[in-house]
Amino acid sequence: MNANVTLNWPSLNWIDVGAAIDVPYQGARRVDTDLGAIAVFRTVDNEYYAVMDKCPHKGGPLSEGIVHGRHIACPLHNWSFSLQTGEAVGADAGKGCTPTVPLKIENERIFLGMR
Amino acid sequence: MDNKQRIVVIGAGMAGGRIVEEILKRDSSSFDISIIGAEACATYDRIQLSPVLAGEKSFDDIVTHSDAWYDANGVKTHFGYWVQSIDRVAKQVVLHDGQAIGYDHLILATGSDPIRLPLPGSDLQGVVAFRDLHDVDLMTRAANAGGEAVVIGGGLLGLEAAYGLAKRGMKSTVIHLVDVLMERQLDEAAGRLLEKALLERGVISVLSAQSEAIVGETHVEGLKLKDGRVIPASLLVMAVGIRPHVEPAKSAGLTVERGIVVDDQMRTSDPSIFAVGECVQHRGACYGLVAPIWDMCRTLADVLTGKNPDAAYYGSELATRLKVSGVDLYSAGQFNGGEGCEDIVFRDPGRGVYKRVVVKDNKLVGTVLFGEAADGAWYFDLIKKGETIADIRDTLIFGQAVTEALAGVDPNAAVAAWPDDTEVCGCNGVTKGTVVEAICGGADNLDKVRGCTKASASCGSCTGIVEQLLKVTLGDAFKAQTGPKPMCKCTEHGHQHVRKAIIEQGLKTIPDVMQAMKWTTPDGCSSCRPALNYYLLCAWPREYQDDPRSRFVNERNHANIQKDGTYSVVPRMWGGVTSAKELRAIADVCDKFDVPMVKVTGGQRLDLFGIKKADLPAVWADLNAAGMVSGHAYAKALRTVKTCVGSEWCRFGTQDSTGLGIKLEQDTWGSWMPHKFKMAVSGCPRNCAEATIKDFGIVCVDSGYELHVGGNAGIHLRGTDLLCKVATEAEARDYSMAFVQLYREDAWYLERTAPWIERVGLEFVKTQLFDEETRADLKARFLESQAVFQVDPWAEHAPKSEPAKVFSPLADLREGTSQDHITETA
Numbered sequence: 001m002n003a004n005v006t007l008n009w010p011s012l013n014w015i016d017v018g019a020a021i022d023v024p025y026q027g028a029r030r031v032d033t034d035l036g037a038i039a040v041f042r043t044v045d046n047e048y049y050a051v052m053d054k055c056p057h058k059g060g061p062l063s064e065g066i067v068h069g070r071h072i073a074c075p076l077h078n079w080s081f082s083l084q085t086g087e088a089v090g091a092d093a094g095k096g097c098t099p100t101v102p103l104k105i106e107n108e109r110i111f112l113g114m115r
Numbered sequence: 116m117d118n119k120q121r122i123v124v125i126g127a128g129m130a131g132g133r134i135v136e137e138i139l140k141r142d143s144s145s146f147d148i149s150i151i152g153a154e155a156c157a158t159y160d161r162i163q164l165s166p167v168l169a170g171e172k173s174f175d176d177i178v179t180h181s182d183a184w185y186d187a188n189g190v191k192t193h194f195g196y197w198v199q200s201i202d203r204v205a206k207q208v209v210l211h212d213g214q215a216i217g218y219d220h221l222i223l224a225t226g227s228d229p230i231r232l233p234l235p236g237s238d239l240q241g242v243v244a245f246r247d248l249h250d251v252d253l254m255t256r257a258a259n260a261g262g263e264a265v266v267i268g269g270g271l272l273g274l275e276a277a278y279g280l281a282k283r284g285m286k287s288t289v290i291h292l293v294d295v296l297m298e299r300q301l302d303e304a305a306g307r308l309l310e311k312a313l314l315e316r317g318v319i320s321v322l323s324a325q326s327e328a329i330v331g332e333t334h335v336e337g338l339k340l341k342d343g344r345v346i347p348a349s350l351l352v353m354a355v356g357i358r359p360h361v362e363p364a365k366s367a368g369l370t371v372e373r374g375i376v377v378d379d380q381m382r383t384s385d386p387s388i389f390a391v392g393e394c395v396q397h398r399g400a401c402y403g404l405v406a407p408i409w410d411m412c413r414t415l416a417d418v419l420t421g422k423n424p425d426a427a428y429y430g431s432e433l434a435t436r437l438k439v440s441g442v443d444l445y446s447a448g449q450f451n452g453g454e455g456c457e458d459i460v461f462r463d464p465g466r467g468v469y470k471r472v473v474v475k476d477n478k479l480v481g482t483v484l485f486g487e488a489a490d491g492a493w494y495f496d497l498i499k500k501g502e503t504i505a506d507i508r509d510t511l512i513f514g515q516a517v518t519e520a521l522a523g524v525d526p527n528a529a530v531a532a533w534p535d536d537t538e539v540c541g542c543n544g545v546t547k548g549t550v551v552e553a554i555c556g557g558a559d560n561l562d563k564v565r566g567c568t569k570a571s572a573s574c575g576s577c578t579g580i581v582e583q584l585l586k587v588t589l590g591d592a593f594k595a596q597t598g599p600k601p602m603c604k605c606t607e608h609g610h611q612h613v614r615k616a617i618i619e620q621g622l623k624t625i626p627d628v629m630q631a632m633k634w635t636t637p638d639g640c641s642s643c644r645p646a647l648n649y650y651l652l653c654a655w656p657r658e659y660q661d662d663p664r665s666r667f668v669n670e671r672n673h674a675n676i677q678k679d680g681t682y683s684v685v686p687r688m689w690g691g692v693t694s695a696k697e698l699r700a701i702a703d704v705c706d707k708f709d710v711p712m713v714k715v716t717g718g719q720r721l722d723l724f725g726i727k728k729a730d731l732p733a734v735w736a737d738l739n740a741a742g743m744v745s746g747h748a749y750a751k752a753l754r755t756v757k758t759c760v761g762s763e764w765c766r767f768g769t770q771d772s773t774g775l776g777i778k779l780e781q782d783t784w785g786s787w788m789p790h791k792f793k794m795a796v797s798g799c800p801r802n803c804a805e806a807t808i809k810d811f812g813i814v815c816v817d818s819g820y821e822l823h824v825g826g827n828a829g830i831h832l833r834g835t836d837l838l839c840k841v842a843t844e845a846e847a848r849d850y851s852m853a854f855v856q857l858y859r860e861d862a863w864y865l866e867r868t869a870p871w872i873e874r875v876g877l878e879f880v881k882t883q884l885f886d887e888e889t890r891a892d893l894k895a896r897f898l899e900s901q902a903v904f905q906v907d908p909w910a911e912h913a914p915k916s917e918p919a920k921v922f923s924p925l926a927d928l929r930e931g932t933s934q935d936h937i938t939e940t941a
Contacts, residue, residue, distance in 0.1 A: 073641030
């Protein structure tokens, strides 16, 4: 599995996907796209991250997991991933990676970097 | 041709396997070794047959030297053969098929035979000894047919046999000639405690009882005692002792008294023939325990290989440990006192702990420990050393940790100072040197040390010492696995400590706990947060605000996540009873939401699979409209109460089990617990609702209700323990609520009732629940928390859910999807 995979968009197109406040604190919301669902997270320190909503292990919806620090624990088998790099951490480190999606917050709105 | 010396070992039991290993360890090239064994299998640890009988270990777990091991070490095996004769002149052993094997040195390790009492009827079918794998096999098969077992002999072996059979479901009775169990290892006080502990595990003791005859036609039907009593039995085990097996030695003309007579170098009356193990008589003593075997084998191996031609065996101090799960019992040395001996005794009847050490001339000479035996090895070491204990006498009884802490000694220092050849593990004969070598070679935790040295892999009594060696050898690199295990990597505190601090320090939010207890992460992890959420909820039902972000997805979404990310929904059906109206509502939901599968669960409820997250609120609304509430089939909470039809319909039913099941479910649903919790009510002892593998089970009988606790049909199957019997439904409900509350308040998060009870002991549960005031308090606290938490999450969510916000995507960017949706949420 490649380290630190970022979706390789030809040219980034920032798309407004909603209000920052609509993602629950220490929680996640899902954005459906033609490439599959993207999970948008908000951490304990009010940082926002986006990764593909699919655990590389068995495809679990990461948006339903428990957010801890800058990590997300998959709801199916409790693998943990870094929200910054998408890589598996802890006991399962090195075994998988979920692609990250570029994200920025402007005027309290969430923008995902898309094609 | 090589000129290797030929060693032949007769007997492939524990002594035979061990002597071969000890010789090879010292010198792997100078000998041609052959081993002859009558049992057609590899060498196994006979003292571990008890856990095999009890179903706690498998045969493979107890093999010490496999065929492959002998092959790999170039040892010729003759398994399934027995010895016809020993020709001392020609120096050869003749096997039953006539083949002769020549030797330069012959080692007899023929072990012992079980003693069979010459009672009338002892040749009936179903009468067995407890000695080898064949016996265990017979006993297991008899137990599978159920019925009653009688074991003659209340010694170590007899009790382990009786416990194993009880654990396999037989009614099990031990008959003992004397009025104290294990009187050769225990004093009277410990004997009584043992009797009680065994009774709790389903073993009845009949003491001061003399057997007269075994009754039955062709198969055993019972045991008749001298006083006229007849105890029914479909299986009768004789475990009255062993007798050295001396036949081959005797017919070869060696000196034999009670056992084969040997000198301090294990030599028999023929200088080419040696003997080790239970067949031996050394300085007048015959041994039936394992430690002397290891001592003898080491001595003989030193002598034979020339490593130390002057090695000598002077006899062994004996220690005994009972292998009955949950009964901690240890005795060593001269525990029963005698002239010039002084006793120091510690008793805590509440915890079922009794300890006694015997001191003579300021030296420790014996000990009996019951209930808490972890210090056994330490006492045993003091006994063997024979040094004065004058300066630790005042704290001796409190064990090693207290004594050494008060004396300012680092408990690890003593272990560090041991010479390398000190034996650490008596079961497997592993020395300190071997363990330290393994640790330096990379075995940096207990499991790895066990894996490569076998130390602490059998009875486990030396676990503490192995851990100390890890600590001493690795220093800070060793994360002690002793003491309370931290909840997770975010903290150094164990579950118990955290629970206590929450109450004592009045901590009322997750950040409070993390602050007060110095969590090392900003907001914990997926393992500690759900636990803390639960602990706070249980401690402060009225004040604590539940934190859904610290809940597992199933509890946050009030449905059960499936492998494909869809959910399953289980409407509650009280006691497993449903109606046409409910079934119609379920059928309508299935049609409306294209539910691909409906399945009856193990807990007698209907499970609707394949529901999309976005549809959940609407599904709940429809089910709610038909009067159905959440099944909590997803929660760490009461899941179901399984029932049979009981007296209402069944011709055997004794009480209204369905009605009682409904009441129990209505009492307890909605209550958050450390783990999932299941109940069942069976209307008669036929137990159709399988109440004896539930967390709380009731078996109705004519005279009332038997209450069972701590069952589990999970990965590790555990039958329930009988808590007590009550006469009325009201009492049964009181007990169930008090038990649930005790479990809620005492267990660790994700600890089911079965491991919880194994950890705290059934006695603790009984002490709490049998005290009327405590029971009433527990129930009151349970009802208090139910007043807050007995709410239907579906009903709470369904009407006021805003699907677009909580259960639907934040945005949908798929081709052809309107972007208007996004702006709506702004």
